[in-house]
Amino acid sequence: MVRFENVGMRYGLGPEILRDVSFTLEPGSFHLLTGPSGAGKTSLLKLIYLAERPSRGAIWMFDREIATTPREELPALRRRIGVVFQDFRLLDHLTVFENVALPRRVMNELESSYRAEVEELLSWVGLGNRLNAKPATLSGGEKQRVAIARAVVAKPELLLADEPTGNVDPDIGGRIMRLFIELNKLGTSVLIATHDQRIMERVPAQRLFRLAEGRLTTANAADAVLAEAKRA
Amino acid sequence: MPGDSASGATLHTIVAVMSFLACLTLGAVLTLSRLAADWTEGLSGSVTVQLLPSPQISPEDQMKEALRLVQQWPGIFAAKPLGRAEAEKLLEPWLGEGNVIGDLPVPQLIEVTLTPGKPVELEGLGKALADGVPGAHLDDHKRWNEELASFAASSEAVGWAVLLLIGVATLAIVIYATQAGLQAHREIVEVVHMIGARDVFIASEFQRHFLWLGLRGGLIGLTLAIATLLGSSFFVDSREAPVGAQYMPQFVTAPQHYIWLFFVPVVIGLIAMYTARFTVLRVLGRMP
Ligand SMILES: Nc1ncnc2c1ncn2[C@@H]1O[C@H](COP(=O)(O)OP(=O)(O)OP(=O)(O)O)[C@@H](O)[C@H]1O
Ligand SMILES: [Mg+2]
Numbered sequence: 123m124v125r126f127e128n129v130g131m132r133y134g135l136g137p138e139i140l141r142d143v144s145f146t147l148e149p150g151s152f153h154l155l156t157g158p159s160g161a162g163k164t165s166l167l168k169l170i171y172l173a174e175r176p177s178r179g180a181i182w183m184f185d186r187e188i189a190t191t192p193r194e195e196l197p198a199l200r201r202r203i204g205v206v207f208q209d210f211r212l213l214d215h216l217t218v219f220e221n222v223a224l225p226r227r228v229m230n231e232l233e234s235s236y237r238a239e240v241e242e243l244l245s246w247v248g249l250g251n252r253l254n255a256k257p258a259t260l261s262g263g264e265k266q267r268v269a270i271a272r273a274v275v276a277k278p279e280l281l282l283a284d285e286p287t288g289n290v291d292p293d294i295g296g297r298i299m300r301l302f303i304e305l306n307k308l309g310t311s312v313l314i315a316t317h318d319q320r321i322m323e324r325v326p327a328q329r330l331f332r333l334a335e336g337r338l339t340t341a342n343a344a345d346a347v348l349a350e351a352k353r354a
Numbered sequence: 355m356p357g358d359s360a361s362g363a364t365l366h367t368i369v370a371v372m373s374f375l376a377c378l379t380l381g382a383v384l385t386l387s388r389l390a391a392d393w394t395e396g397l398s399g400s401v402t403v404q405l406l407p408s409p410q411i412s413p414e415d416q417m418k419e420a421l422r423l424v425q426q427w428p429g430i431f432a433a434k435p436l437g438r439a440e441a442e443k444l445l446e447p448w449l450g451e452g453n454v455i456g457d458l459p460v461p462q463l464i465e466v467t468l469t470p471g472k473p474v475e476l477e478g479l480g481k482a483l484a485d486g487v488p489g490a491h492l493d494d495h496k497r498w499n500e501e502l503a504s505f506a507a508s509s510e511a512v513g514w515a516v517l518l519l520i521g522v523a524t525l526a527i528v529i530y531a532t533q534a535g536l537q538a539h540r541e542i543v544e545v546v547h548m549i550g551a552r553d554v555f556i557a558s559e560f561q562r563h564f565l566w567l568g569l570r571g572g573l574i575g576l577t578l579a580i581a582t583l584l585g586s587s588f589f590v591d592s593r594e595a596p597v598g599a600q601y602m603p604q605f606v607t608a609p610q611h612y613i614w615l616f617f618v619p620v621v622i623g624l625i626a627m628y629t630a631r632f633t634v635l636r637v638l639g640r641m642p
Contacts, residue, residue, distance in 0.1 A: 173548050175642045194552075196642065201550035211545045228551035272549075 123149045123280060123311055124170060129179030131165060138177070139165050141336040147313060149279070152306045154325050155315040157333030163315040164208055166333065167282050170313070171205050172196050184279070201229060204278035208285045208315075210269040212257040218244065218268050219253040225276040236275070243271045247301070263290040270298065274305060281305060283314045287321060299324065366571045368531045372524040373575025373622055374582075377615045379520045381583050383513035384611040390506030401476060401494045403433075403464040408489030417462055419487045424466055427482075429474035436463040528622055532564055532629040536637070543637055553638045561631040568626030572619025580612065 124147035131140040139162045147153065155163050168174040169181060172188065181188045183199050191199070204225075212221050219240060226236040244250055247267040257265055266286065273281060283302065287295035299321060306312045314321070322330065332339045403424060405416050417435055424433040440463075468474050480492035536543075539560070546556050 171548060172642055193642075197550045197552045200548065203550075205548065211541070213542055213545060215542075224546065225549045228546060228549055228555055230555070276550075 123147050123151075123184060125182040126169075127180045127182075129169065129176045129181060131162075131169060131174065132177045133165075133174075139336055140169075140176075140338075143179070143336075143338045145331060145338060145340045147280070147311055149311055150306070150309055151329075152303070152312045152325070153314070153329050153331055154322060155313060155331045155333060156317055156322060158317070161333040162336055163333055164284055166338075167205070167284055167313070167315055170280075171203050171282055172200055201225070201276060202279045204273035204276065204281045204310075206266075206269045206273045206281075206283040206286050208288070210257075210265050212265060212268055212272075214257055217254045217256060218249060218260070221257065221268055222271045222275050224272060229276065240271075240275060243275055244268075247271050263294050266290055266294075266298070270301065274310075278310060280311045280313070283312070285316055285318075286314060287316065287318050292320065295320070365531050365535050365567060366574070368527060369568055369571025369622060369626070370574040370578070372520075372527050373572040373618055374578045375575075376517075376520050376524050376622075377576050377579030377618045378582060379513070379517045380618060381579065381611060381615055383510070383517045384614060386506075386513045387510045388611070390503075390510050400468060401466045401492060403466060403483060404491045404493055405462040405464070405487070406489040406491065407461070410488040413462060416487055416489060417464070420464060420483060420490050423482055423486055424464060424479070427474070427479050429469050430466060431469040432467040434465045434467075436465055524622065525625060528568065528625045529629045532568075532626050533633050535564070535567075536560065536630060536633050540637070543634060544641070547638060547641055553635055556638060557631045557634045560634045561627045564630035565623045565627035568623035569619050572622035576615055576619050579615065 124145075126143050126145050129140060129143040130138050131143075132138045143166065155166065157163055165174065169176055170183070172183070175188075184202060186195075186199065188196075213224070216224070222244060223233070223236055223240045226240070227233075241250065241253065244253060247270060249264060249267055249271070252260065252264065257268065260268065270283070270286065273283070281302065286298050286302075290298065295318065302312050302314065316322070403420055405413070405420055407413065408416065411419070421433055421435065424430055476492065476494050480494070483490040483492050543556060543560075547553075
């Protein structure tokens with residue numbers, strides 16, 4: 123589903139933020155991405171949701187090599203990915219309902235075809251009575267849930283969440299995690315960037331990607347190193 | 355897609371002001387060019403024959419002879435002798451009312467109207483008059499005519515130049531305002547892009563928004579401009595007519611010219627629309 127091979131990345135002419143990053147995400151998998159602040163977690167997610175280009179290496183998304191995929195075909199790939207941004211990135215001039223419906227609208231769907239689904243989704247995250255509120259009038263936790271609803275409204279095959287429990291109390295954090303696990307059971311691959319210790323404790327170690335100083339250590343990579351060592 | 359905000363109000367104001375200026379200038383230039391055409395046409399439509407007192411011929415015979423000559427000349431529509439009273443009236447502006455002394459040998463005048471659209475051999479007529487009737491002289495207003503025509507032409511040219519400048523300024527300001535407006539919506543462009551919208555989808559949302567913004571602002575400016583033009587013509591009409599005021603009522607934008615003014619908001623709307631499209635596509639083009 124997602125495959126990185128020796129990917130490096132830098133912003134403009136700055137230093138390399140990511141170095142030799144290689145990993146694979148299988149369909150239906152569930153992974154956490156951890157690492158200290160500034161390690162490059164958000165940057166790695168940006169590469170996956172095709173908001174930045176790698177400065178070297180190769181990325182496959184849904185079996186397409188990105189560098190050789192024509193730009194016009196990227197939107198179709200992005201639509202298969204749902205993103206919960208670290209800073210939510212809700213559109214202030216739209217209501218809660220319109221924000222959540224946005225991914226369906228950009229696919230040129232008619233409102234009648236998604237209205238009921240959006241409303242159902244919003245009541246599922248506990249915002250059924252705030253459909254017409256503007257984001258500015260919401261609390262941090264409420265915004266987060268709107269952002270999550272928007273990320274999943276188009277039934278993505280891959281869900282990326284950047285610090286989804288960063289702004290909420292442990293209780294809501296737990297509910298959000300249960301939501302992701304639920305979605306994962308329904309077949310969505312999930313990758314969550316976090317340094318929330320409580321979340322990490324709930325996930326088996328082999329599902330942990332660690333990012334430090336631009337390098338990624340994965341369970342697969344550890345396995346590969348082990349395998350290599352055995353062969354030697 | 356983006357709602358109306360404070361920056362939207364500023365944009366409307368800027369667009370409305372530029373539309374107002376462009377409409378006023380266009381109205382003035384169109385009126386000026388019509389005026390120029392009227393002047394030139396009105397003056398070249400008539401000539402005058404002056405009969406200076408001559409010892410060789412009595413004034414009555416002089417008039418009779420001249421009239422006969424003029425009336426049979428090809429292309430002449432009408433020839434009308436001006437009576438002494440009328441001649442005096444014509445001289446009044448120069449000599450003052452009641453100052454035309456009774457026994458002053460005032461030249462007799464014949465007002466000659468040319469058939470419109472028909473070329474007249476005026477030079478030949480002038481020569482025939484000078485040769486055939488002592489003291490007769492044809493005044494074809496040529497000098498006056500040429501001066502007026504060149505005045506009209508040069509003021510018209512200045513008008514078009516001002517219009518061109520206003521047009522360029524409007525273009526630049528509408529483009530700038532649209533880009534500034536889009537800058538405020540950059541976050542929207544980015545988010546919608548990352549959600550999987552195609553470039554043309556995003557561009558078309560913005561270009562529709564800015565088309566309406568341009569049209570609305572443009573129409574506000576147009577309305578104010580028409581109000582100003584109508585107001586000024588009302589003012590001219592209601593004034594005591596001073597010297598030269600016979601031209602003033604014409605300095606009113608003709609109904610057919612108002613139709614041209616309606617193109618201003620349309621053009622402004624289209625400029626805003628294409629600027630928005632171009633800018634959004636360029637911003638998106640820099641994203642992966
Ligand atoms: N748009 C950008 N332009 C230039 N440098 C950037 C940009 N975004 C991030 N960086 C730099 O890249 C590095 C990694 O940033 P990134 O946001 O990926 O870290 P992170 O792991 O998500 O941190 P956090 O846990 O605080 O969210 C940082 O040193 C940051 O300063
Ligand atoms: Mg981050």
